Amino acid sequence: MTILGDSRAFDTYYTSAAYSVRYGYDLTFPHIWRAAALADAGSGYDVVHIPDHFRGGTVQNNIVRLALTDPAVVVLLDGIWETLFNKGHFIEYAEQHAVDEPYARARLVELFKANRLSVSPQAFAERTRTLVSYFRRRRRQVIHMTLPVPPKDYIGSTYHAGDYKPHDDWGECLAAVNDAAIPMVRAYGGEVLDLTELMNETGGPEVALIDQWHFSPAFHKAIAARLAAMVTGIMSEGPGSDHVSHDYMLGPSARPLPSDVCVYTGSVEDETQVLCGLAPGQILVYPDELETIDNPRGNDRTELQKQAVR
Numbered sequence: 001m002t003i004l005g006d007s008r009a010f011d012t013y014y015t016s017a018a019y020s021v022r023y024g025y026d027l028t029f030p031h032i033w034r035a036a037a038l039a040d041a042g043s044g045y046d047v048v049h050i051p052d053h054f055r056g057g058t059v060q061n062n063i064v065r066l067a068l069t070d071p072a073v074v075v076l077l078d079g080i081w082e083t084l085f086n087k088g089h090f091i092e093y094a095e096q097h098a099v100d101e102p103y104a105r106a107r108l109v110e111l112f113k114a115n116r117l118s119v120s121p122q123a124f125a126e127r128t129r130t131l132v133s134y135f136r137r138r139r140r141q142v143i144h145m146t147l148p149v150p151p152k153d154y155i156g157s158t159y160h161a162g163d164y165k166p167h168d169d170w171g172e173c174l175a176a177v178n179d180a181a182i183p184m185v186r187a188y189g190g191e192v193l194d195l196t197e198l199m200n201e202t203g204g205p206e207v208a209l210i211d212q213w214h215f216s217p218a219f220h221k222a223i224a225a226r227l228a229a230m231v232t233g234i235m236s237e238g239p240g241s242d243h244v245s246h247d248y249m250l251g252p253s254a255r256p257l258p259s260d261v262c263v264y265t266g267s268v269e270d271e272t273q274v275l276c277g278l279a280p281g282q283i284l285v286y287p288d289e290l291e292t293i294d295n296p297r298g299n300d301r302t303e304l305q306k307q308a309v310r
Contacts, residue, residue: 001033001037001045001046001047001048001071001072001073001075001227001231002047002048002049002050002066002069002071002073002074002075003030003047003048003049003050003075003077004050004062004065004066004074004075004076004077004078004131005030005049005050005075005076005077005078005145006077006078006079006080006081007080007161007214008077008080008213008214008215009028009029009030009049009077010025010028010030010049011051014160014161014162014211014214016160018160019160019210019211020210021210021216021217023217027217027220027221028215028220029215029220029221029223029224029227030047030049030224031049032220032221032224033047033224033227033228034046034047034049036224036228037228044235045072045231045235048069048071050065050066050069058295058296058297059127059130059131060294060295060296061295061296062131063130063131063134063294064250064293064294064295066131066135067134067135067249067250068250070246070249071135071140072140072141072235072238072239073140073141073142073143073231073234073238074131074135074140074141074142074143075142075143075145075227076128076131076132076142076143076144076145077145078124078127078128079124079146079147079174079177079178079181080147080213081119082119082120082121082123082124082177083119083147083166083170083173083174083177084119084164084166085108085112085117085119085173086108087103087108089108089111089112089117089118089119090103090107090108090111090117091103092117092118093111093116093117093118105167105168105169106169109167109169109172109173112173112176113172113173113176121176121177121179121180121181122180124177124180124181125177125180125181125184128144128181128184128185129184129188129268132144132184132185132188132190133188133268133271136188136189136190136275137264137271137275137283137284137285138245138248138249138283138285139238139239139243139245139280139283140238140239140245141190141191141231141234141237141238142185142188142190142191143190143191143192143193143227143230143231144181144182144185144190144191144192144193145193145195145223146178146181146182146192146193146194146195146196147174147177147178147195147196148174148195148196148198148199148205148208148209148213149171149174149175149178149196150171150199150204150205150209151171151204151205152168152171154204154205154206154209155168155170155171155212156168156170156212158209158210158211158212159211159212160210160211160212161211161212161213161214164212165212166212178196187272188271188272188275191230191234193223193226193227193230195223198219198222198223198226199219201222202218202219202222203218207219208222243281244258244260244261244281244282244283245283248261248283248285248289248290250293251289251292251293252290252291252292253290257290260279260281260282260283261282261283261285261290262274262278262282262283262284262285263285263286263287263290264284264285264286265286265287271284
């Protein structure tokens with residue numbers, strides 16, 4: 001099980017004197033989940049947490065770091081940075097489209113939900129699709145963790161992390177990101193862990209969160225337990241040790257191309273349909289994935305201003 005997560009999985013964790021709750025990696029869900037898996041002789045798996053989260057590089061680099069672990073299950077926790085837009089994004093949009101209209105928060109939210117800004121639900125869904133597609137085409141399972149959407153009376157009440165203060169309509173933006181990503185994940189046969197539901201089961205945002213979006217120790221514990229239960233149900237769906245995907249997890253293989261490797265030259269839109277038509281022992285790869293390892297340098301995330309500056 002390999003986890004690629006943003007700062008909520010602890011990577012580049014923010015803390016300061018403003019936090020009434022501070023804790024170390026030992027209380028995070030990757031550590032708790034791994035400890036439980038290793039303590040259970042019958043679990044049959046280990047848990048790997050990849051540090052340096054999504055902001056650390058390109059989506060191709062995210063794929064490389066995941067693929068190098070040859071994971072049975074990929075767990076994805078991302079999306080916060082796609083929702084931290086502000087007045088600067090409105091100004092950018094107005095300049096690019098030569099629009100002469102006054103700034104209004106409601107209009108900013110409207111543009112975001114309509115995928116008109118440099119950050120958008122659609123862009124996040126496409127980024128996630130690229131990750132999900134890569135591993136589902138190799139018959140590996142994916143668990144996508146949604147953005148928890150707190151009630152409006154909580155939004156903006158606690159914002160220690162980076163001093164970001166989301167606007168009152170932030171919940172709409174979180175929901176829009178979820179609405180864009182979830183159908184895509186399910187279209188590929190991936191699993192979805194609804195963190196809004198789990199947050200509410202844990203006692204609501206006051207119990208589950210320690211600021212605007214980072215998790216409390218209690219929520220980490222609940223997430224670890226839920227992930228363990230989810231993988232128990234999907235472990236049997238993973239490929240065996242002799243599955244062809246192990247030779248084509250990353251880059252070319254020295255072996256002759258077997259018939260179970262289906263080289264795909266069609267459109268992205270038809271991927272899921274083609275994948276559903278294959279036998280469990282077959283995988284779907286693009287020609288360039290058999291030629292080299294795509295690992296460009298660079299950072300594909302925008303530089304974001306603090307929410308207080310808007």
